[in-house]
Amino acid sequence: MSDNKRYAMVIDTRTCVGCAACVIGCKTENAVADGFARDWIVTHTSGTFPDLKMDIRSERCHHCADAPCVTSCPTGASHYGPGGSVQVNADKCTGCKACIASCPYDARFVDPRTGTVDKCTYCVHRIENGTPTTACQEVCPTDSIYFGDLNDPKSKVSELLARRDNYTLKPEAGTDPKHYFLR
Amino acid sequence: MNEFTSTRSNHLIDPVLHAWGWEVPIYLFLGGMVAGIMVLSGWMALRRQGAGMSSARAAAPSRALSLLPWASPFLISIGMMFLWLDLENGFNAHRFYFVFEPGSPMSWGSWILLGIYPASILLAWTMSPSEFREGWMKRLSFVPALGRIGDWAMQHMRFMAGANIAMGAALGIYTGVLLGTMASRPLWNSAILGPLFLVSGISTGAAFMLLYRLADRERIFLGKLDMSLIAVELLLLALWMIGLATAGAASRGALWALIGGPYTAAFWTLVVALGLLTPLIGEWIELRHGAVPGRLPAILVLVGGLSLRWILVYAGQFTSWAGDLTATLH
Numbered sequence: 001m002s003d004n005k006r007y008a009m010v011i012d013t014r015t016c017v018g019c020a021a022c023v024i025g026c027k028t029e030n031a032v033a034d035g036f037a038r039d040w041i042v043t044h045t046s047g048t049f050p051d052l053k054m055d056i057r058s059e060r061c062h063h064c065a066d067a068p069c070v071t072s073c074p075t076g077a078s079h080y081g082p083g084g085s086v087q088v089n090a091d092k093c094t095g096c097k098a099c100i101a102s103c104p105y106d107a108r109f110v111d112p113r114t115g116t117v118d119k120c121t122y123c124v125h126r127i128e129n130g131t132p133t134t135a136c137q138e139v140c141p142t143d144s145i146y147f148g149d150l151n152d153p154k155s156k157v158s159e160l161l162a163r164r165d166n167y168t169l170k171p172e173a174g175t176d177p178k179h180y181f182l183r
Numbered sequence: 184m185n186e187f188t189s190t191r192s193n194h195l196i197d198p199v200l201h202a203w204g205w206e207v208p209i210y211l212f213l214g215g216m217v218a219g220i221m222v223l224s225g226w227m228a229l230r231r232q233g234a235g236m237s238s239a240r241a242a243a244p245s246r247a248l249s250l251l252p253w254a255s256p257f258l259i260s261i262g263m264m265f266l267w268l269d270l271e272n273g274f275n276a277h278r279f280y281f282v283f284e285p286g287s288p289m290s291w292g293s294w295i296l297l298g299i300y301p302a303s304i305l306l307a308w309t310m311s312p313s314e315f316r317e318g319w320m321k322r323l324s325f326v327p328a329l330g331r332i333g334d335w336a337m338q339h340m341r342f343m344a345g346a347n348i349a350m351g352a353a354l355g356i357y358t359g360v361l362l363g364t365m366a367s368r369p370l371w372n373s374a375i376l377g378p379l380f381l382v383s384g385i386s387t388g389a390a391f392m393l394l395y396r397l398a399d400r401e402r403i404f405l406g407k408l409d410m411s412l413i414a415v416e417l418l419l420l421a422l423w424m425i426g427l428a429t430a431g432a433a434s435r436g437a438l439w440a441l442i443g444g445p446y447t448a449a450f451w452t453l454v455v456a457l458g459l460l461t462p463l464i465g466e467w468i469e470l471r472h473g474a475v476p477g478r479l480p481a482i483l484v485l486v487g488g489l490s491l492r493w494i495l496v497y498a499g500q501f502t503s504w505a506g507d508l509t510a511t512l513h
Contacts, residue, residue, distance in 0.1 A: 020190055040191035048184060059191075068366060074290035075278040092278050095271025097202040098289050104367040104504050106200060109193040115272035170504045172433075173366060 006065075006150040007083030007122055008178040009134075010157045010166070011058050016144040018043060018056040022136035026060075029123065029135030033111050038120040039136055055181070058136065058145060060120035061086060061107040062169065062177035069099035069108065077117070082124050083149060084178065090116040104173040122147065150178070200368075200500040206269035208493040211358045212387070213262030215380055215488060217255045218358070219388015221303055221351030223405070224252040225344040228310060232341060247395040249310050252347075254391070255303035263296060288361040295353050302350045305336040306343045351388075355381035362499060369430075369437035371499040375423040380492075382419060386412040387488035390462075390481035399475045406466050406476030409484065413463045420455070437502035446498040454494060458487010 018041045026032065026039050039060035047053045063085045070078045070086060078099050081087035088099075093116035100108045100117065111118040123134035127147075137145040148155035153162075157180075160166075165183040195201050231244070267273050280297070284290035308316065316333070323329050336343055359380030362371040389409045393402060427438040441450045462480035469476050 023190065036193050037191055040189055042190075043188045045186045046184065059189075071284075071286040072289065072364070074282075074284055074287045074293060075275075076282050076284060077278070092275065092281075093272055094275040094278055095273070096269070096289060097271065098287065100196070100202040101200070101500065102365050102367050106191075106193075106196050106503070109196050110202075110271045112194070115270075116275075173504055 003082060004151060005083035006178070007063065007085050007127075008148065008150045008157050008161075008180060009060070009063075009122065010146040010148075010160050010180045010182060012142075012144040012146070012160075012182045013055045013057055014182065015142045016056045016058055017142055019141060021139045021141055022058045022145060025135045025139035026120070029126075030121070032118070033113055036109050036111070036118070038118065057181055058140075059105070059107075059169075060136075060179065062105050062175070062179040063120075063122060064175035064177045066174065066176045068102040068104070068175060072098040072102040074098060081121075082128055083122070085122045085124055086119075087121055087124065088117050088119060090114060093117050104170050104175060105177075200503070201497075203269065203496055203500065205493070206265040208489065208496045210262045210265045210269070211361075211380070211492040211496070212489045213258050213265070214358045215355055215384025215492070216387045216391050216485075217259045217262065217299065217303070217384075218351040218355030218381065219385040220251065220255050220258070220391060221299070221306070221347040221354070221388075222385050223388050223392065223408075224255075224306060224310065225347035225351065227401075227404075228306065228344040229341065229348075232344075242398075242400070244310070245396065245398040245401060246312060247397050248392070248401055249312050250307075250315070251392055251395060252303060252307035252310050255307065256300055259296065259299050259303070288357055288364055292354075292357045292361060295350065295357055298350050299354060302343070302346045305332070306347045308333050309336050309340045309343055351385075352381060355384035358384070362495065365499070367504065368499045368502050369433040369504070370427070370440060370502040371495070372434070373423050373426055375419055375426060376495075379416065379419040379423060382412055382416045383488050383491055386416060387485055390484035390488070393476060393481035394478055402475045403470070406470060406480075409476075409480075410463060410466045410470070413459050413466075413484070417455075417459055417463075420459075433502075433504050437499075440498045440501050441494075444498075445501070446494050449490070450494050450498070453490035454487055457483055458490055459484075462487070 020041050023037050023039055023041065027037065030038060032038055039058060042057045042059050044055040045052055065084060067086045070080060074096060075092045075094055077089045077092035079087055079089060095110055095115045095117065108117050108119045126134065134147050137147050146156050146160060148157035150158055152158060160182060161180055166180045167183065168177045168180055191197055267276060270276060279293040283294060320330060356377040359376035363373055363376035365371045386409055389405045389412065393405055424438060427434040440446050462483040465480035466476055
């Protein structure tokens with residue numbers, strides 16, 4: 001890691017309504033290939049009728065701190081970028097798909113236009129140029145998406161994770177994901 | 184009750200991962216077979232040398248056995264072509280050789296594949312019949328360096344044989360480790376896949392050699408060896424499945440793909456019954472009745488070796504940490 005930041009994303013599942021504006025915002029900002037999405041909406045219903053509970057989540061690459069996609073990449077195309085985010089250098093990518101097979105979240109795909117692997121970048125092209133928000137965060141109509149630096153105790157993400165009950169997906173995969181969900 | 188719905192519909196990712204298609208199992212099969220040919224050629228060369236000139240073991244190898252090591256560089260080239268076909272951005276293939284990533288089995292494999300060529304070609308040269316070598320020496324006399332390399336290999340035959348065993352073993356194990364290190368796919372995530380693919384690779388290598396006109400003593404040696412390899416392979420398969428059945432919910436759910444799930448029939452018929460048990464029994468009957476091992480059991484072993492890799496590559500991608508896999512079928 002080249003900096004002292006630790007980027008993370010926090011989703012408030014209490015306020016997320018699953019409108020998919022984040023999906024469209026991301027596709028527009030990043031010119032994602034037709035038919036593909038870097039982020040998506042998952043609706044998780046649990047319990048026994050009539051005592052049912054529903055979580056609505058905006059999901060994407062979890063930018064794991066111990067990312068198997070980075071470890072398994074044979075060319076160094078998958079790498080840790082700004083704030084520990086996981087990035088893909090398309091110039092080095094052979095499209096071998098080892099990273100796709102190794103991702104427990106199935107967050108990656110092959111961009112059919114280039115044959116290289118594509119995924120959420122945490123919009124680092126915006127963040128590193130001074131725009132404080134990711135595209136998905138900016139278009140979210142219910143302010144359910146938060147992005148920030150976990151190493152800054154005053155950041156919104158640090159404050160939310162300190163105050164609210166939260167969880168990560170598949171923690172048993174042991175990848176130390178940086179994508180949190182508020183209960 | 185847990186029910187998930189997702190808006191994601193990425194090609195080759197949803198509803199079930201299908202990133203690696205038919206090219207990968209063919210490569211894994213050819214790679215395993217080359218590993219087997221290299222290990223067995225090296226071993227048989229060492230065996231002849233170690234036996235001394237007076238022993239029956241030191242009898243001159245058949246012409247087919249002398250020329251078979253040449254199959255390794257050809258078959259691995261075909262395998263690498265399939266691997267290249269699987270790359271979505273094949274024009275960046277040179278990137279494999281700009282870096283070594285110690286955590287990536289695919290990076291290890293790329294470099295191992297480079298070592299396969301000099302090791303297998305030099306052993307093939309030393310094992311070739313003398314008239315074959317002399318003929319090619321004349322044709323290639325315009326490159327004196329090749330002659331010097333050939334002479335060096337002849338003087339270091341034991342080293343070449345040992346190098347082939349080591350490189351063949353590395354190739355065979357890596358093809359299994361490539362899948363075995365994927366923690367995200369519970370069906371693959373087992374250290375047993377390395378030795379399993381190595382033993383299966385040596386077995387298919389022996390089967391490939393048995394397709395050619397070998398001397399009877401060579402056929403009997405390979406036939407007996409193949410029986411042992413099939414027995415070990417069955418044991419490793421059983422251990423792998425016991426490991427999955429006892430390693431937690433995700434692994435147990437993954438095993439379901441082979442014992443009740445969509446790959447059950449293919450796995451038990453093509454791999455276990457046709458590819459392992461039938462040739463094992465066939466080879467046992469042949470040897471018990473003093474017959475020289477024929478080609479039919481060998482062909483079945485090859486069918487089984489390809490089926491094992493085909494089914495594992497597909498079934499492994501079908502499994503994930505999602506838990507109840509039966510849900511993904513509906």
